Amino acid sequence: MTTTTSAPQRSPAGYADLPHLMGLMTGDEKHGPAATSTLDALWVLYDRVLRVTPATAEAADRDRFLLSKGHGPMAYYAVLAAKGFLPADWLPGFGAYDSPLGHHPDRTLLPGVEIGSGSLGHGLPLAVGTALGLRARGLYGRPGQDPRVWVLVGDAELDEGSNHEAIAYAGAAGLDSLHTVVIDNSSATHALPGGIAARFEAAGWSTATVDGHDHEALYAAFTAPHPGRARAVVARVTPAYA
Amino acid sequence: MDTMRERFASVTSRLLDEDPRLAVVLAEIGTDGFAAAARRHPDRVLNVGIREQLLVGVGGGLALAGMRPVLHTFASFLVERPFEQIKLDLGHQDAGAVLVSAYGSYDWPAGGQTHMAPGDVALLDTLDGWTVHVPGHPDEAGTLLRHAVAAGDDKVYVRLSQQSNAVGMPDTGAGFLTVREGAAGVVVAVGPLLDDVLAATEGLDVTVLYATTVRPFDGAALRAAVGAGRAADVVLVEPYLAGTSTAYANDALADVPHRVLGLGTARRELRRYGTVPEHLRAHGLDPASLRERIAAFTGARAGTRAAA
Numbered sequence: 001m002t003t004t005t006s007a008p009q010r011s012p013a014g015y016a017d018l019p020h021l022m023g024l025m026t027g028d029e030k031h032g033p034a035a036t037s038t039l040d041a042l043w044v045l046y047d048r049v050l051r052v053t054p055a056t057a058e059a060a061d062r063d064r065f066l067l068s069k070g071h072g073p074m075a076y077y078a079v080l081a082a083k084g085f086l087p088a089d090w091l092p093g094f095g096a097y098d099s100p101l102g103h104h105p106d107r108t109l110l111p112g113v114e115i116g117s118g119s120l121g122h123g124l125p126l127a128v129g130t131a132l133g134l135r136a137r138g139l140y141g142r143p144g145q146d147p148r149v150w151v152l153v154g155d156a157e158l159d160e161g162s163n164h165e166a167i168a169y170a171g172a173a174g175l176d177s178l179h180t181v182v183i184d185n186s187s188a189t190h191a192l193p194g195g196i197a198a199r200f201e202a203a204g205w206s207t208a209t210v211d212g213h214d215h216e217a218l219y220a221a222f223t224a225p226h227p228g229r230a231r232a233v234v235a236r237v238t239p240a241y242a
Numbered sequence: 243m244d245t246m247r248e249r250f251a252s253v254t255s256r257l258l259d260e261d262p263r264l265a266v267v268l269a270e271i272g273t274d275g276f277a278a279a280a281r282r283h284p285d286r287v288l289n290v291g292i293r294e295q296l297l298v299g300v301g302g303g304l305a306l307a308g309m310r311p312v313l314h315t316f317a318s319f320l321v322e323r324p325f326e327q328i329k330l331d332l333g334h335q336d337a338g339a340v341l342v343s344a345y346g347s348y349d350w351p352a353g354g355q356t357h358m359a360p361g362d363v364a365l366l367d368t369l370d371g372w373t374v375h376v377p378g379h380p381d382e383a384g385t386l387l388r389h390a391v392a393a394g395d396d397k398v399y400v401r402l403s404q405q406s407n408a409v410g411m412p413d414t415g416a417g418f419l420t421v422r423e424g425a426a427g428v429v430v431a432v433g434p435l436l437d438d439v440l441a442a443t444e445g446l447d448v449t450v451l452y453a454t455t456v457r458p459f460d461g462a463a464l465r466a467a468v469g470a471g472r473a474a475d476v477v478l479v480e481p482y483l484a485g486t487s488t489a490y491a492n493d494a495l496a497d498v499p500h501r502v503l504g505l506g507t508a509r510r511e512l513r514r515y516g517t518v519p520e521h522l523r524a525h526g527l528d529p530a531s532l533r534e535r536i537a538a539f540t541g542a543r544a545g546t547r548a549a550a
Contacts, residue, residue: 060308108336114306116334119326125296126331129303129311136265136285136309162327165293 013082015043021078024091025101037185037212037237038152039075044218045150045181046079054084057112061139061147064130066115068123069154069183070104077101085112121160124180127151128166131178140177150179155196155234156188164199170230171203178230179222180205183212186239200232212237246402247344249380251275253387254312254342258283263310264391269297271315272344298324301339302331310340310391317343317359317401325365333369338395342387342402347482347507348521349404351514360483360507363456366399367486373398373416374457376433376481381410382454389415399457403481405434405518411452418463422450427475427540428467430491432456435481435527442532445544448477456480456487461494474500475540479532482506484525503539505532 013021018039045065052062067076074094081088086101093099100109104118115126131149134140139147153163170178182196192198197207206226210217212235221233244252251272258264258279265286266276273280273289280287286309290296294315301311313320320343321328332339345353347360366372373396377383383402390398411419418430421440424447431439432453443450449467453460468474474495478487485504492502507525514524522528526535537543 106334116330119330121295122299122327122330125299125327126303126306126335128296129300129305130307131303132285132288132300133265133304133307133309136304137262137307162295162299165290165296166299169290169293169296 013088015047017082018043018075018078021081021088021091022074024088025074025077025094036075037183038069038072039079040213040215040237041152041181041183041218041235042075042079044215044222046083048219049222050150051147052112054112057085060137061145063147064114064127064149066117066123066127066130066149066151067105067113068115068117068127068151069120069157070117070123073101073103073105076105080110080112086110120154120157121162123151124153124163124166127178127180128170128175131170131175132173134177146177148177148179150181152181152183154187155182155184155191158182158196158199159188159190167200167203167205171200171205174204174228175230176226176228180230180232181222182232182234183237184209184234185237196234197232200230205230205232207232207234209234209236211235243406244380245404246377246380246383246406247272248275249384250314250342250387250400250402251279253384254391255279257388257391258286261310261391262286263308264312265304265309266312266314267297267300267304269294269315269319271319294319294324295327298327298339299331302327302335302337305332305337305339305395306335310338310395312340312342312391314342314344316357317346317362318357321362321365321399322359328366329369332397333371338393338397340387340390340393340398340400342390342400344402344404346401346403348518348525351516351518351521354515355511355513362401363399363480363482364486367457371397372457373455375400375455377402377454378407378433378436378452379410380406382413385413386454401433401482403434405481407434407437411436411454414454416455416458416460418451418453418460420449420463420467421452422448424448424450424542426542427477427536428464429477429479429536430464430487432478432480432487435479438522438527438529438532439479441529442536443542446533446537446540446542448536448540448542459487459490459494461490464491464494465498468495468498468500474498475503476500477503477505477536477539479527480504480506481527484508501539503535505535
């Protein structure tokens, strides 16, 4: 008998359970930096910010979280399992032919997953369209009815030009239901220091840059008011590949 | 008579009034036609500027939020430039949209190659589940647009043309329409090339089928037309890349010996400006060229029409 056989099964788990849940996918291997760089931001979002639960995963007025940076999704799957969206006993199948858990997520295979991603630069434009759609349906902007849209991108992902089409438009349109979390692990080639927040600001977004592992700082940045403006939070994390 | 593009704006503006789920997304092209609708429905007529990746990405997001998006710009910038967005933001997300293009092939010859996308239908053929409408008249464009919008969450491409037949044909849903019957072969005329095909085959003993919906391809109608004749010789006349539908015709005729000639625009870049009639001649799609090529392939000659 060991103490490591009691994997959580749908029952909500805590932050301390995440390494174990990730270990179910990765075995004894060290967790990939691309996955762990997102773990704290994902946890704070799902634990304290997003108004969506397994019971409301299909509700029209739920908050939407779109993982655009779809590579290295172990942290995402672990958080979804911890919050009961996915059964934890799916995790060991990660990447297998008969598993719904791919190395890039597929929304048609996974409950609670809003988009399929993997090819970079698709989540932010989809998030803009989702925010516009919720507004057009009258679901956003009424008292008590304000589903918000969140999208998580990587700093190197911002190399893709499609993001800049979305940043420019969402800023000009004042899409204040839209929130972008940029996980900045200094992996972009040809990046200008401080350039990420500056680009969003130049397009009219409200921005904050915080320590991507500091839960209170993330929470404060995620929940600060930004009336009439889209919001970007740059979460700085340890450079992945020094 | 208004153009197909004008009909698109008027019909879709009316549909915006009727259907609260409908949203139109533009990328600067075609905004004039939707100015009044945009004032009535500012949240459902959206212009994202000259940003075609965003055009399709926004369409995918609107669909994920429960809307029925209609996306419009020139075919080059709607299908070719953001092709991965069509593949992923619609197909992979299992999201639907109506894509409405203009200037597909030789519609603006003076605009040159940058404003031509004769490979648009062939490109969509690499993806699953697309319905493709090619209206040949503004009346048909209006009807097919209504079908497209009403088609649940399907992925539908509507290819509008500057070229038009003289009169609109009856709505056959998705099926081919038998316009003329003969015994020496079957000619399938697509959209705006019907009048030229009818002129080209005048007096020839061939069946002419008319297609305004090419995907799904009405293989049953083609098979039935071939079965009724003595020769399984089929000519496809399409206003886009030659041979785009040849594989579909071959599949429909898999159980019968047959030959298929695929006519359409040439793959070779013309590097010529000029007019639509000049480009039709250059591609061999004018009535005289079509008659020569159809007669040579099928062996049908004037005066050989069956007595019946």
